[in-house]
Amino acid sequence: MHLADCPLDTDVTVLAVDPDCSACLRMCEIGLRVGSCVRVTQRGPAGTRVVAVGASRVALDAQTAARIRVAWDPAPVGAAT
Amino acid sequence: MTSPCHDAGGGGILTADATSVALVGNPNVGKSTLFNALTGARQSVMNAPGTTVELHVGTWRDAGLQVVDLPGTYSLVPRTPDEEVVRDTLDARPGTPALVVVDATALSRSLYLLAQTGAARPVAVAVTMLDVARSRGHAVDLDRLRAILGVPVVGVDPRAGAGLADLPDAVRGARPLTGVPDTRGLEPLEAADRVFSWVDDVVTRLDPPAPAPVSRSDRVDRALLNPWLGGPVFLAAMWALFELTTTVAAPVMGLVDGLVVAVADAARAGLAGAPSWVTGLLVDGVLVGVGTVLTFLPLLAIIYVALALLEDSGYLARAAVLADRLMRVVGLDGRAMLPIVIGFGCNVPAVAATQTLPTARQRLLTGMLVPWTSCAARLPVYVLLAGAFFPEHAGTAIFGMYVLSLVLVVGGGLVLRRTLFRDVRREPLLIVLPAYQRPHLRGIARSVWARVHSFATRAGSIIVVTLTLVWVLMAVPAPGAGADAGAPAVEDSLYGAVAHGVAPAFAPAGFDDWHFSAALLTGFVAKEVAVGALAQSYAVADDSPAGLGEHLRATLDASSGGHAAAAALAFMVFVLAYTPCLATAAEEWRRFGARWTLRMVAIQLSVAWLVAVAVFQVGSRLGGAA
Numbered sequence: 001m002h003l004a005d006c007p008l009d010t011d012v013t014v015l016a017v018d019p020d021c022s023a024c025l026r027m028c029e030i031g032l033r034v035g036s037c038v039r040v041t042q043r044g045p046a047g048t049r050v051v052a053v054g055a056s057r058v059a060l061d062a063q064t065a066a067r068i069r070v071a072w073d074p075a076p077v078g079a080a081t
Numbered sequence: 082m083t084s085p086c087h088d089a090g091g092g093g094i095l096t097a098d099a100t101s102v103a104l105v106g107n108p109n110v111g112k113s114t115l116f117n118a119l120t121g122a123r124q125s126v127m128n129a130p131g132t133t134v135e136l137h138v139g140t141w142r143d144a145g146l147q148v149v150d151l152p153g154t155y156s157l158v159p160r161t162p163d164e165e166v167v168r169d170t171l172d173a174r175p176g177t178p179a180l181v182v183v184d185a186t187a188l189s190r191s192l193y194l195l196a197q198t199g200a201a202r203p204v205a206v207a208v209t210m211l212d213v214a215r216s217r218g219h220a221v222d223l224d225r226l227r228a229i230l231g232v233p234v235v236g237v238d239p240r241a242g243a244g245l246a247d248l249p250d251a252v253r254g255a256r257p258l259t260g261v262p263d264t265r266g267l268e269p270l271e272a273a274d275r276v277f278s279w280v281d282d283v284v285t286r287l288d289p290p291a292p293a294p295v296s297r298s299d300r301v302d303r304a305l306l307n308p309w310l311g312g313p314v315f316l317a318a319m320w321a322l323f324e325l326t327t328t329v330a331a332p333v334m335g336l337v338d339g340l341v342v343a344v345a346d347a348a349r350a351g352l353a354g355a356p357s358w359v360t361g362l363l364v365d366g367v368l369v370g371v372g373t374v375l376t377f378l379p380l381l382a383i384i385y386v387a388l389a390l391l392e393d394s395g396y397l398a399r400a401a402v403l404a405d406r407l408m409r410v411v412g413l414d415g416r417a418m419l420p421i422v423i424g425f426g427c428n429v430p431a432v433a434a435t436q437t438l439p440t441a442r443q444r445l446l447t448g449m450l451v452p453w454t455s456c457a458a459r460l461p462v463y464v465l466l467a468g469a470f471f472p473e474h475a476g477t478a479i480f481g482m483y484v485l486s487l488v489l490v491v492g493g494g495l496v497l498r499r500t501l502f503r504d505v506r507r508e509p510l511l512i513v514l515p516a517y518q519r520p521h522l523r524g525i526a527r528s529v530w531a532r533v534h535s536f537a538t539r540a541g542s543i544i545v546v547t548l549t550l551v552w553v554l555m556a557v558p559a560p561g562a563g564a565d566a567g568a569p570a571v572e573d574s575l576y577g578a579v580a581h582g583v584a585p586a587f588a589p590a591g592f593d594d595w596h597f598s599a600a601l602l603t604g605f606v607a608k609e610v611a612v613g614a615l616a617q618s619y620a621v622a623d624d625s626p627a628g629l630g631e632h633l634r635a636t637l638d639a640s641s642g643g644h645a646a647a648a649a650l651a652f653m654v655f656v657l658a659y660t661p662c663l664a665t666a667a668e669e670w671r672r673f674g675a676r677w678t679l680r681m682v683a684i685q686l687s688v689a690w691l692v693a694v695a696v697f698q699v700g701s702r703l704g705g706a707a
Contacts, residue, residue, distance in 0.1 A: 009295070023509050028273050029155045030513060031190050041299050044306040046406045050299075050514065055219040056187035057298065059306075059402045061510035 004065035018067035106182030108153030111209040115239035116150040144249035161440040178255040185214035203255035240521035326426025341372030366552035370545035384430035393520035411494025424454030453489035458608035469630030470649040540667035591641035591648030647700030658689035
């Protein structure tokens with residue numbers, strides 16, 4: 001499942017970030033990295049997603065959200081491997 | 082207060098190691114608010130050496146230090162020129178301490194930057210957003226954080242002033258972090274992994290945070306970022322901004338203008354015994370120049386307050402999300418929508434509003450597009466010409482100017498992205514949304530004052546000098562003109578000679594006549610006086626459009642070979658596309674430097690001429706005779 005397909009308000013864990021994405025490192029730097037527990041809090045216009053990463057919120061466009069593979073996980077938000 | 086660029090290295094900004102401190106942090110962590118709280122009004126704006134990236138430098142009296150507020154960044158592995166400035170400035174002075182601002186609501190992200198900054202230099206930490214983190218169930222234990230990091234850690238609320246008194250001691254006790262992994266020689270992703278291992282360890286020892294509850298900001302976002310409701314709210318906010326530049330600002334500007342006229346009259350009366358050239362130079366040259374600057378100050382202050390409110394409240398980042406798809410067409414961040422909208426009111430604050438964009442190249446690109454937004458000052462020219470040449474379709478002709486304005490902005494953006502701005506990458510939308518907060522009026526007042534002061538001194542001096550020069554050109558008779566007492570007629574002055582000289586350049590556009598070229602020269606100073614200049618050149622009152630219209634039709638009929646309507650349309654198009662006014666150029670000069678401003682003026686004139694010629698050539702062939 002990709003972040004773009006996630007239902008609202010459900011905790012998921014990031015499994016992989018498309019390494020070909022030009023913003024891969026930046027995504028890591030702002031907390032969207034393998035092992036992070038995140039949650040989609042809002043679906044915006046044109047497929048935009050707002051994601052809770054720890055206590056902060058990050059907005060992503062639909063294409064970027066589709067590059068992040070996630071899995072259901074009840075682990076606490078912000079925990080990382 | 083402003084200063085020119087310093088030496089070629091980034092170290093010119095940070096002075097001696099013991100007397101300066103660099104303020105480092107992620108975007109939107111309250112870094113600039115902290116800078117304003119520490120330095121008050123004792124600050125200046127300068128460009129980083131060789132760039133258009135602005136740095137704020139101020140004196141922190143309580144600590145006896147010079148503070149450099151570096152641009153917000155997520156990392157010292159730069160992706161933008163702004164981030165390069167942060168890295169280069171820090172690299173140039175490895176011994177200078179850094180005060181790293183850490184966001185309590187985004188601890189991992191902030192600690193990552195702290196690790197990169199503090200691995201090799203002394204650091205102290207100021208933790209912000211503690212209240213927001215607490216309200217979201219993520220309270221940060223500062224004593225524990227201090228013990229884990231081994232460097233001074235102070236909790237601050239720069240908006241309320243809490244914790245600021247402890248910062249001087251913290252900076253004096255700054256030291257490098259210990260235990261941060263050595264990432265020298267590693268690939269960026271591998272290096273990031275190593276640093277994040279350290280960050281995760283710190284966060285785990287602090288107490289892993291509980292799942293984030295739905296916050297108040299989340300609930301507000303449910304409405305403001307809603308696919309159906311978000312757009313209308315955003316449009317309403319943009320409409321309010323536009324109204325500020327027109328309906329709200331106009332009476333205030335009129336009031337200041339009236340005061341300036343009263344002062345000018347009093348000065349003329351006071352200088353009654355002085356030679357006429359002295360009165361002319363002081364009143365019609367210098368005083369009019371100062372008056373022009375003063376007239377813009379309330380407008381700029383209003384827009385700066387509005388922008389600060391949008392930014393402080395947290396809505397600006399949401400506006401960027403909402404407008405992202407639209408602005409992506411020209412490769413710009415969604416925040417570029419603000420200056421573009423403001424530009425339709427007035428280009429001067431619109432150029433100033435480019436400050437809200439995240440990178441220097443985006444600010445520059447947007448600054449180049451803003452002059453093609455059709456500001457309110459161009460409207461009187463459209464109204465005069467449309468009424469005189471297209472009386473049955475005046476509304477359509479004026480509407481067409483606004484459509485063309487949008488075409489120029491979008492088309493100009495696309496062309497610039499493929500030429501001068503190839504390096505501006507089409508970045509994916511990836512924006513950290515700050516929590517909604519109540520704006521802090523004292524902080525806003527401070528930053529508005531600093532920005533208005535900067536405009537008045539930097540852009541203001543360019544305006545005053547240029548307007549004085551224009552007066553001299555109008556007061557000095559052209560060689561060969563009669564040397565009657567008093568000021569010469571416009572046609573007989575050096576100014577008139579210049580207008581005559583440039584008129585042939587407009588022959589392919591059908592308006593190669595000195596009346597029109599003189600109006601364009603005057604319009605460069607300010608578009609709102611172009612109509613008055615046309616009226617003055619025909620010696621008719623500018624409140625008599627019918628009489629003026631007859632003169633214009635006769636002139637363009639002659640200059641265009643019977644295609645007066647096509648020539649009038651070409652003139653309107655030229656007015657839309659060439660340099661909007663001296664104040665806009667001066668603001669561009671202040672923000673982007675002389676080289677880019679001259680380049681912009683050259684591009685605007687070239688585009689205006691090419692489009693005007695195309696309009697006339699096509700229009701006249703389609704039978705556009707008046």
